[in-house]
Amino acid sequence: MLKRILALAALLLMVNTAQAVVLRDDRQIEVTIAKPPQRIVSLLPSLTETVCALGQCQKLVGVDRYSNWPESIAKLPRMGGGIDPNIESVVATKPDLVLMATSARGAERFTSLGLTVLALEPRSHADVQRVMRIVAQALDVPVAESDRVWHYIDATVNAAAQSIPAQAKGQRVYFEVSRAPYGASESSFIGETLQRLGARNILPASLGPFPKINPEFVVRAQPDLIMVGDSNFADMTTRPGWQNMQAMRTQRVCHFTSDESDVLVRAGPRMAEAARLMAKCLTGKANDKPKGQP
């Protein structure tokens, strides 16, 4: 008898935990997720990647047009982008959970149409871990699993840092995000990765994560190494004063393909791969560092 009651209690408890998940998202709204979602729409590439890293890729029924990893999502229907989500097609797929950025538009519209919206915006390493936990809880994946994924990322970043020889450490890096020019400062997640890899950043944290800077600042700072996407690198030498910069003259510039750039600028599970890319760049360019430089 006692056994049966205990079993019943355990069963009830399980049903309860499975039912009542209340999560606070990045809009500071309490979101109640009634039962583990089976049909998920993700409208932010890093969240798509997070869902898949947690092994829940098969539950995605739609993604935004910029999501392009992993390959298994290539055939999923595209539902607009962050600033122009296609409300109708999202609603038509009847998702039981919509994941999107807080900066994206349409969250209120989705909510008023009866959808459950979880708005999350990873901006730092800590955020990536936190967001992964929230997504795990929302998807009824054990938090231990999300921690396992995070530990893997963490360990990979550390390993990448260790793979860099001592003489390649301490290089002063300028990471350009876009051609306006916007750079990644110490306080961005890209800056955090660089810091963990033992590189220094010419943009201090006080400027905010992605400041729009005066191009003259870069010439003055004379970075040892420049990291930039292919599309911005193409005409970098034509900027006034830049072709005479030490880093440009000695070709200490890493330019990343657009696939690699996607990896680098998304605060998600592929941060580990991003760290490897940056480590490779730091190591490779340090070897042809001109003699007599500190």
Next chain:
Amino acid sequence: MTMHGARWSPVLVALSLWVLCVLGIALGSAVGSTGFESWLAAMHDDIAWQIVWDIRLPRSVGACAAGALLGLAGALAQGLFRNPLADPYLLGSASGASLGVAVALALFGGNPFATEFLVRLGLTGAAFVGAVLAVMLTLVLARGVQHTLRLLLAGVIVGVVLGALASLITLMRPDVLQGMQGFLLGSTSFIGWNACVLMLGVLLLCVVLAFALSRVLDALSLGESTALSLGLPLAPVRVALVCVLALATGTAVAQTGLVAFVGLAAPHLVRSLVKTQHNWIVLLSTLMGGALLLAADLLARLLLSPQEMPVGVLTAVLGGGYLLWLMYRSQTARAAR
């Protein structure tokens, strides 16, 4: 003081604007990512010298030249269309240039062949080509320049359609978004000596042409039929002026992006200072535009250094603020009388 008695002599205004521009350029060589520092200190340091000579100086001169081109184009547009709301972007050159830039940005880094070609053409080249093609499209749609209203409407239509296409490309390629936004807000950051020489050359040509042809604008301000009855060669001069307008705007837009409001505000500011014929208005608007964009560029660099404000935001605040103040002052002056 009354508005009408307080007009200054055009020569005096031209001289003071000229002095302002020269002072601004001198100051511009001393203002940068570290805030204000004397360029005299830069004499001994190679990098600092390079920054002053290769970056700050061309940038200041270029800002002045681009502003001047826009001011000139604004004065021509307002004279040609006899409309105080006309601005240089009216014939569709702005959206044509943005479409050119959007296409170029979207193709960058994609196909290596296309990239190589585009690097040679440059974003500025793409913008210029886009602006010129847009104006030509407008002229074709309006079937020439004879009907002011048709020209205006065609310009608006071309502007809207090409702008929409540019937005579409931007939306499809998110990596283009930030670069595109930089272009739309205008930026003087990347002006080098080549761009300066180009702009100054075009400016000289345009000013001479506009100055020589400005009598038609005076005649036009009396109405189209009066202008015709004066026996002026209205049609060819109009075509020539539209060409000057397109050339000036296209050149400025290609180098600096869509800097807002300079072209609209400069002629108004000039008219509030002097009451004179169009040849002077054209000349003074040129100088006024130069001074305005130069001032905006200086502030853009100085206010948040080493970060930068978009220069277009500042031109709107500066020019618009001053214009509002003038309007307010003339109203209170009128009320006091």
